Amino acid sequence: MKNKFNLVIAMVAIAIVVGMGCGSSSPLTSSDYIKQMLTMKAWNLISYGIDENMNAVLDGEEPRIKDCEKDDVYNFYSDNSGSISDNNNVCTPAPAPSFTWQLPGNDPNKIEFLGQTYSIATLDSNNLVLKKDATTSGGQSTQYIAVYHRD
Numbered sequence: 001m002k003n004k005f006n007l008v009i010a011m012v013a014i015a016i017v018v019g020m021g022c023g024s025s026s027p028l029t030s031s032d033y034i035k036q037m038l039t040m041k042a043w044n045l046i047s048y049g050i051d052e053n054m055n056a057v058l059d060g061e062e063p064r065i066k067d068c069e070k071d072d073v074y075n076f077y078s079d080n081s082g083s084i085s086d087n088n089n090v091c092t093p094a095p096a097p098s099f100t101w102q103l104p105g106n107d108p109n110k111i112e113f114l115g116q117t118y119s120i121a122t123l124d125s126n127n128l129v130l131k132k133d134a135t136t137s138g139g140q141s142t143q144y145i146a147v148y149h150r151d
Helices: 002-022 030-039
Strands: 043-051 073-076 081-085 098-102 110-113 116-123 127-135 141-149
Touching: 030 116
Parallel strands: none
Antiparallel strands: 043 073, 043 141, 073 081, 081 098, 098 110, 110 116, 116 127, 127 141
16 A cells, blocks of 8 residues: 555656646747747858759859858847848948848748848758749749858
8 A cells, every 4th residue: 555655656746847847838839940040149151142053052153152251140130130240351342231030921931131032941050051033034943042051
């Protein structure tokens, strides 16, 4: 009888501990996760350009990044504002120092900033790849790709 009582006490204690661990906070939604990943640390612009051969990467002559843009740092803040630091290798004209951003309609697959809406192709703790459908001057469908990285 004493063993059954101890077992019941142990089970109640476990239930209380598990219940306390769950707390009242709700789990992150996809949009919350995207916002958290975007805002946790600054992003370095690595490359951008038009994926003319539609192989989903920028290769050959496709990257269009200028030398002065290779040290640009983008910060996305939780209040939906952002900043661009031009750093040592300054572009002329310099990029706008600030911007606003949003996930249109709270869609975790899209981001809108600098007047454009992009699909989020990759987002993890160190990599951000944005894509946007584009059309070449010859009318060919292609994609614009921007690649960001952080250490």
